[in-house]
Amino acid sequence: MIIKPEPSPKDLSFFIENAGLKPSDLLNMYKKMVTIRYFEESIKKVYHEGKNPFNMAAGIIRGEMHLSIGQEAVAVGSLYNARDEDAVISTHRPHHHAIAKGVDLKALAAEIFGKATGLCKGKGGHMHLFDRTKNFACSGIVGASFPQAAGAAFAFKYLGKDNVAFAFAGEGAANHGTFAETLNIASAWELPLIIIIEDNKYADSTPKSLVMSTTFHYQRGLAYNVPSYLVDGMDVIDVYSVVKKAAERARKGFGPTLIEALTYRYVGHFEGDGEEYRTKEEVEFWSAVDPIRRLENRLLKLNYADNDILAKLREEARREVQEAINFAMNSPYPDPSEAFRGVFA
Amino acid sequence: MKIRGIAQAIAEGIRQEMERNDRIVVLGEDVTYWGAVFGFTMGLFEKFGRRRVIDTPITEQTFMGIAVGAAAAGLHPVVSLMFVDFLGAGFDQMFNHMAKNYYMSGGQFPMPVTVITAIGGGYGDSAQHSQVLYGLFAHLPGFKVVIPSTPYDAKGLTIKALRDNNPVVIFGHKLLTGLPFLPFEGIEEEVPDEPYEIDFGKAAVRREGSDLTIIATALMVHRSLKAAEMLQKEGISAEVIDLRTLVPLDEETIVKSAKKTGRVLIVDEDYMSYGMTGEVAFRIQAKALSNLKVPIARLAVPDVPIPFSEPLESAVIPSVNSIYNEAKKLVH
Numbered sequence: 177m178i179i180k181p182e183p184s185p186k187d188l189s190f191f192i193e194n195a196g197l198k199p200s201d202l203l204n205m206y207k208k209m210v211t212i213r214y215f216e217e218s219i220k221k222v223y224h225e226g227k228n229p230f231n232m233a234a235g236i237i238r239g240e241m242h243l244s245i246g247q248e249a250v251a252v253g254s255l256y257n258a259r260d261e262d263a264v265i266s267t268h269r270p271h272h273h274a275i276a277k278g279v280d281l282k283a284l285a286a287e288i289f290g291k292a293t294g295l296c297k298g299k300g301g302h303m304h305l306f307d308r309t310k311n312f313a314c315s316g317i318v319g320a321s322f323p324q325a326a327g328a329a330f331a332f333k334y335l336g337k338d339n340v341a342f343a344f345a346g347e348g349a350a351n352h353g354t355f356a357e358t359l360n361i362a363s364a365w366e367l368p369l370i371i372i373i374e375d376n377k378y379a380d381s382t383p384k385s386l387v388m389s390t391t392f393h394y395q396r397g398l399a400y401n402v403p404s405y406l407v408d409g410m411d412v413i414d415v416y417s418v419v420k421k422a423a424e425r426a427r428k429g430f431g432p433t434l435i436e437a438l439t440y441r442y443v444g445h446f447e448g449d450g451e452e453y454r455t456k457e458e459v460e461f462w463s464a465v466d467p468i469r470r471l472e473n474r475l476l477k478l479n480y481a482d483n484d485i486l487a488k489l490r491e492e493a494r495r496e497v498q499e500a501i502n503f504a505m506n507s508p509y510p511d512p513s514e515a516f517r518g519v520f521a
Numbered sequence: 522m523k524i525r526g527i528a529q530a531i532a533e534g535i536r537q538e539m540e541r542n543d544r545i546v547v548l549g550e551d552v553t554y555w556g557a558v559f560g561f562t563m564g565l566f567e568k569f570g571r572r573r574v575i576d577t578p579i580t581e582q583t584f585m586g587i588a589v590g591a592a593a594a595g596l597h598p599v600v601s602l603m604f605v606d607f608l609g610a611g612f613d614q615m616f617n618h619m620a621k622n623y624y625m626s627g628g629q630f631p632m633p634v635t636v637i638t639a640i641g642g643g644y645g646d647s648a649q650h651s652q653v654l655y656g657l658f659a660h661l662p663g664f665k666v667v668i669p670s671t672p673y674d675a676k677g678l679t680i681k682a683l684r685d686n687n688p689v690v691i692f693g694h695k696l697l698t699g700l701p702f703l704p705f706e707g708i709e710e711e712v713p714d715e716p717y718e719i720d721f722g723k724a725a726v727r728r729e730g731s732d733l734t735i736i737a738t739a740l741m742v743h744r745s746l747k748a749a750e751m752l753q754k755e756g757i758s759a760e761v762i763d764l765r766t767l768v769p770l771d772e773e774t775i776v777k778s779a780k781k782t783g784r785v786l787i788v789d790e791d792y793m794s795y796g797m798t799g800e801v802a803f804r805i806q807a808k809a810l811s812n813l814k815v816p817i818a819r820l821a822v823p824d825v826p827i828p829f830s831e832p833l834e835s836a837v838i839p840s841v842n843s844i845y846n847e848a849k850k851l852v853h
C-alpha cells in the first residue's frame with residue numbers, strides 16, 4: 177500500500193502549478209469525479225432493486241455489474257485532457273472511463289438498462305460500451321484492451337495524426353500475455369500509446385501478491401524500454417500530471433508510456449460479491465484516502481472553493497445523473513427483431 | 522446425498538478423486554475463494570490447501586500450456602476455464618497441443634487433463650459471457666466433450682473424466698449449477714455418496730415417447746422436457762434424449778429413437794451453423810432416412826452473438842415455447 181503523504185498547502189500549490197492546472201480545472205475534475213460516483217451509486221441502487229434474494233437475472237438491470245467506486249481519480253486524471261479523437265479502450269469495469277471520456281450519460285445509462293436508446297441499442301450492455309463519437313470502446317475479456325489500443329495508436333501514427341490511444345486495464349489483466357506483447361511492439365514501433373494499469377489489489381478474489389512475481393507492473397514496462405511510472409491513484413493531481421506529460425510525449429512522436437496507478441475499489445469485484453478475500457480493516461484504510469474527499473479538502477484548504485460552490489457542483493452532478501437514470505428508465509426496450517440485425521456491416 | 526444442481530456434484534466428484542489420486546491438482550482463476558466462480562471447485566481449497574488448489578494469474582494461454590506440460594510429466598491437472606467465452610485467450614495450447622500431443626507423439630504422451638468451464642446465457646451477461654461453444658471443441662479431434670445436465674450425471678461424468686487418460690472438457694451450464702445468484706432450471710436429486718462412473722458415449726433417454734424425438738444437451742434438455750409436457754397435454758408424445766457427451770457421440774440411441782418416432786427435432790444453445798445440430802442430423806439421416814416421416818428440424822441460436830437486452834436475448838436462445846412450437850410443426 178503506497179499512498180503519498182498529503183503535501184503541505186505550499187507544496188500542493190507547487191504541484192498544481194507545475195502540472196499547469198488552474199483552480200477551474202480542479203473544480204471541473206471534482207465535478208466529473210462526483211458525477212462518476214453518483215452515477216455508480218445510482219446504478220448500484222437500481223441494480224439491486226428486485227434482486228432480493230440476489231439473482232443476476234432478476235431486476236431492472238440484468239447480468240454482472242462491475243462498479244469502479246473509489247477509482248474515479250484514475251479515470252478523471254488520465255482523461256482530463258483527452259480529445260474526442262483520442263482512443264480509449266476500457267475493460268469490464270468501464271463506467272468511470274466512459275464518463276471521464278465524455279460519453280453521453282443518458283445513452284450510457286440506457287445501454288446499461290438494455291434500452292433501445294442506449295449507446296449500442298441494448299446489444300452491448302454494461303461490459304460492452306461503444307461510442308464512436310468519443311472513440312470509446314471496452315471489452316469483457318481481460319487483457320483485450322492492450323493490443324486494441326496499440327492498434328489505434330498504430331493507426332494514428334500511420335495516418336500522421338497527433339492523437340493518443342489509452343489502454344486501461346487492471347493489475348490482474350497485466351499478467352496476461354497481451355500486456356507484455358503489447359509493451360514490446362509499442363516500444364519497438366514507438367506508438368503513441370498510454371497504458372494505464374489500475375491496481376486495485378485484486379483480480380476478482382485473487383490478491384495480486386499471490387500471483388505476481390514483482391510488486392508492481394511498471395517494473396515490467398522498464399524491461400521493454402517503455403518509460404514507466406507509479407502514481408498515487410487516489411490523487412487526481414498526481415495522475416493528471418504524469419499522464420499529461422506522457423500524452424505530450426506521445427503526440428510529439430516519442431512513443432509509449434506505462435503508468436500504474438495505485439487505487440482501490442470500495443465495492444466488491446461485482447455486485448453480489450461476498451468479499452471474503454479481503455479484510456474490513458483494509459477497506460477502512462483505503463476509505464481514509466477517498467479521492468473525492470481528498471480533492472474536496474484540498475480545494476477548501478487552498479481557498480479554490482468554499483462549501484457552497486462544492487455543494488452547487490455536487491447538486492449539478494446529482495441532477496445530471498438523475499436525468500440520465502430517468503431517461504434510461506423511461507426509454508423503450510428494443511424490438512426483438514433488432515437481435516437479428518447487424519451481424520455484418 | 523441430495524444435491525441441488527450440477528456445481529456441487531462436480532466439486533464432489535473432484536474431491537473424491539483427489540482423495541484417491543494425489544496426482545490431481547486444480548488450477549485456474551479464482552478456484553480457491555470463489556470455487557471457480559460457478560462453484561465447480563467449491564470446498565476443494567478448504568480441504569486440500571494451496572498446494573493442490575491453485576489460483577493462477579489471468580493467463581489462459583499459459584496455464585493451459587502448464588496443464589499440457591504437467592500432464593506430460595505425470596500429473597492430472599483439472600483446469601478451470603472460468604467462462605467458455607475466455608477460450609480464445611488460451612485456445613492454442615488447448616487445440617494444438619492438449620488435443621493433439623498424444624496422437625502426434627505416436628502415443629508417447631498421454632494428456633490426462635480435465636478442463637471445466639461454464640457455458641450458457643439467459644441471465645443478461647451479453648455476447649462475451651453467454652456462449653456455449655462446445656461445438657468448437659467437438660470439432661477438434663482429441664477432446665472428449667462432456668455436458669452434464671443433472672447432479673447424478675455431473676458427479677459420475679466428472680469422476681469418469683478424472684480417470685480418463687485424455688483431455689476431457691466438461692461444460693457446466695450456469696442455469697443448472699444450482700447457485701443462489703443465478704436462475705435455476707436444473708433439478709435436485711439423490712446422488713450416491715460413494716464414487717461412481719458414468720460412461721462417455723451413452724445418451725440418456727429422459728422421457729419416452731412415440732410421436733417425435735427431441736434431442737438436446739444441458740439446459741435445453743430441461744426446456745425440452747417442459748415442452749414435452751405441454752405437447753403431452755395435446756396428445757403428442759415426445760421422446761427426449763439428453764446426449765450427455767458430444768465426443769464420443771451415442772449414435773445408436775439417437776438413430777434408434779429416430780427410427781421409432783420418424784420425426785426429429787434437435788435443440789441446441791450453441792450457434793446454428795456448422796454446429797451440433799448439423800452433425801446429429803447428418804448421423805440420423807445416414808442411418809434412418811427411410812424411417813423419417815418429415816425432414817429433421819433444428820432450433821439453435823440463429824448465428825448472432827448473444828445480445829444483452831432481455832427481449833433480444835430471449836429472441837435468440839431457444840425457449841420452452843419455441844421448442845414446443847417447432848415440435849408441433851413436425852407433427853402437424
Ligand SMILES: Cc1ncc(C[n+]2csc(CCOP(=O)(O)OP(=O)(O)O)c2C)c(N)n1
Pocket residue numbers: 268269316317318319345346347348349350374376377378379380445550579581603607610
Ligand atoms: C480472458 C479473461 N479471463 C478471465 C476473465 C474473468 N475476469 C473478469 S474480471 C477478472 C479480474 C480482473 O482483474 P483486474 O484486471 O485486476 O481488474 P479489476 O477487476 O480489478 O478492475 C477476471 C479474472 C475474463 N473476463 N477474461
